[in-house]
Amino acid sequence: MRAPIGLWAVLVLSGCDKHEPHTHHVAIRDMQFVPADLSVSVGDTIVWTNEDIVPHTVTAAGFDSTAIESKQQWRHVVAVTGDYSYVCSFHPTMHGTITAR
Ligand SMILES: [Cu+2]
Known part of the structure; x- marks a missing residue:
């Protein structure tokens, strides 16, 4: 099956050796x-x-989950490189870091 031309363009631009x-x-x-x-x-x-x-919550300078209720999930796609610190806005003693490369 042939892929549409648009898909090939995406594959070429993103590079085949790129990280999955x-x-x-x-x-x-x-x-x-x-x-x-x-x-x-x-x-x-x-x-x-x-x-x-x-x-x-998962709250950083660039993103904010708002309230994640018990047993719920929140997902975030990392768009840019950098070091991010985040906190829970309800409980500021809760913190984490993301290092994106
Ligand atoms: Cu919290």
């Missing part, structure tokens, strides 16, 4: 992000899962 996007999981458990420090590549997805009984 990964999904990283962070648990929010006992008022902590686990793991708290994460290294990712641009294009990767991070999924936070709130295992606590109270709502939490």
Whole structure:
């Protein structure tokens, strides 16, 4: 089956040796992000899962989950390189970092 021309253009522009996007999981458990420090590549997805009984947020300068209720998830696709610090806006003692390369 032939792929549409638009798809070939995307493949060529993105480069065949490029890293396949990964999904990283962070648990929010006992008022902590686990793991708290994460290294990712641009294009990767991070999924936070709130295992606590109270709502939490994932809040950084460039993104904000708003409230993630108990047993719910929030996902974020990392778009640019950089070092990000984030907190839970409800519980500022909760913090994590993302290093995106
Ligand atoms: Cu919290």
